[in-house]
Amino acid sequence: MVGCVVAIHLARGGADVVVLDARAPGRGATGRSAGFLIRGTADHPDQVASAVGREGALALWDYTAGSIDELVGLVREHRIECGLRRDGSLVLAMDDAERGSLRVSRELLEGTREPGEIWTGDEVEQRTGLVLFAGGWFRPGDGVLDPGRLCRGLADVASRLGARVISGVRVDAIDEDGNGVRLTTRHGMIASAQAVLATNAALPMIDARFGRWLSPVRAQMLVTGPSRDAARLSWPVYAHHGYEYWRQEPTGELLFGGCRWAAKPGLECGVTDDACVSETVFEAQRTFIARHLPSLASLPVRARWSGIMAFTTDGLPLVGRVPGQERLWMCAACNGHGLAFGPRSARLLAEAILHATPLPVDFTPARLSSRMTSADSPGGN
Ligand SMILES: Cc1cc2nc3c(=O)[nH]c(=O)nc-3n(C[C@H](O)[C@H](O)[C@H](O)COP(=O)(O)OP(=O)(O)OC[C@H]3O[C@@H](n4cnc5c(N)ncnc54)[C@H](O)[C@@H]3O)c2cc1C
Structure with missing residues (x-):
């Protein structure tokens, strides 16, 4: 999602844009997510206020609310069919x-x-x-959408605006010199004036030193078959400090995610494999559903999957210039709330690249760079 939204705003601003995606739009964390448009951070606002003060908590709330407005605006403007509902x-x-x-x-x-x-x-x-x-x-003020259809729709919009969206090309390394940025792929080298890293939890796979800034955390979901009873639940539900979340499709199918706390001791932190699921987490999900959603507990599980989130130590994204680099930018680590943090961050980043406008100072990657020695600075400059 983030890469496509950056591309849309850069292309609108007249830039010549190529999106390189190791997989295809919607195959990353966004398409595997629950699709909740939920304002705020992963912590409840009172907890955020304890950490950053009331004004700071309100500013973050306002940022995510405005960011969701922007995403809803893009969906409506371009008529992206992704089942968007904003009814709470x-x-x-x-x-x-x-x-x-x-x-x-x-x-x-x-x-x-x-x-x-x-x-x-x-x-x-x-x-x-x-x-x-x-x-x-x-x-x-919250809402929900189908995140896979959203990503494919955003990629189509970016293409219509002139960006080239190329699937199946993994960037293995990035180097910057005085003239631009070189991206190394298995298919050849690409030279560019500037580059944006929107690879979320995969950043350390491009350069291991990014691993000091963000941690991959695996989250897991399941979907049941349809329910013969009419769906009762109108809204997406977010429970237990966000450790469990679920929603029902109009067909009555239940999409349920969470319970990574069951995967002791690591809580799925540091896990980067999204090709499989944890059976321990799955059992905890079944137990939770039986206890709290009894009317849906007998529905057969139709599919299960996992996805990798990216967390930072302060719970805020990384949006801005990569420290020590002139032409390399990043927009990543939305800490489990990418549909809330991502859209505005992506637009602001595109505008900063095009017009040198300011970026949210709380999100600057430089805030975490003190944890890196100068020899560790990503990109090797
Ligand atoms: C199970 C689950 C449920 C979630 N539920 C919600 C929710 O309800 N609401 C919410 O706001 N957030 C949710 N999140 C978090 C949300 O999914 C992320 O914050 C958000 O999707 C991040 O978007 P992104 O575009 O930065 O990353 P991604 O969607 O992961 O996109 C990154 C892209 O980079 C590509 N890539 C990676 N490495 C390379 C490389 N080397 N070269 C080229 N391309 C590369 C990938 O193929 C991918 O397409 C959930 C996450 C999970 C896993």
Whole structure:
């Protein structure tokens, strides 16, 4: 997604753009995601406020809300058929402590657009049939879409605007010199004036030293067959500090993700293989569904898959110039909230490249570069 959105804005601005994708649009983390348009970071807003202050938490909330607006705008402007719905999400608390966190978060957002409302555990059960939750936060400004169709649609838009989108070409190395950037691929070398790294968790595979800035974390999903009963659940649900998340298709099929905490001791951190799934995580998912979504527990599982997220230590993305490089940029590590952080970050990056406009200072990769020695600086410059 990020690479295609950068390409769209660069192409609109008149740049000559090539998108190189090792796989194909939608085969990365975006297409494997749950497709939730959920404002904020992976932590509840009150936790964010504890770390960066109230103003900082509100600014991050505002950034992601505006970023989702931009994505919705792109989808509508280009009529991308991806099942977009923006009629809310439900964030659920597993225990009293998390319910308190949701209540304080909701209060923090008083006065913002669509802060939503807090429900008791009983109200959650009455309105949704989901049981054994301590409470909920209904958030009307969130939404959902089919992320695979989104990626393919964005790639088509980029192509229509003049970008060349090339699938099946992996970039193995990038070097910069005074004249530009050289990208090494198995098919040959590509010379370019500038390059944007939008490879998310795969960044360290291009240069191992990026591994000091971001960590790959594997997340896992399943989808069931359709339910004969009409779908009850209208909104995407995000529970237990985001460790579990699910939604129902109009056919009643359940898409469920999470439970990576079951894969002890590493919680799937550092795992980069998205060709298989963890059976331990799968068992934990089945147990969770049986306990909290009992009416859907008997649906047969039709497919399972995993995808690799990229996390940073401060939970914020890496958007800007690669430190020590003039012509190499990056937009990566959206910390499990790529559909929220990605679209605006991608646009701002494209504008910075085209017009030297400023980028969000909190997201600058340079903030983490103190962890690298000068000899470690990516790109070797
Ligand atoms: C199971 C799961 C559920 C998720 N649910 C949500 C959700 O509901 N909402 C949300 O906001 N976020 C969610 N996320 C996180 C979200 O998917 C990511 O933050 C977001 O998709 C990152 O987008 P991206 O474009 O940066 O990366 P990707 O979509 O991973 O794209 C990276 C691209 O780079 C290409 N690539 C990699 N290496 C190379 C190379 N060397 N050369 C050329 N190309 C290369 C890949 O082929 C890929 O196409 C979820 C993630 C997972 C795994």
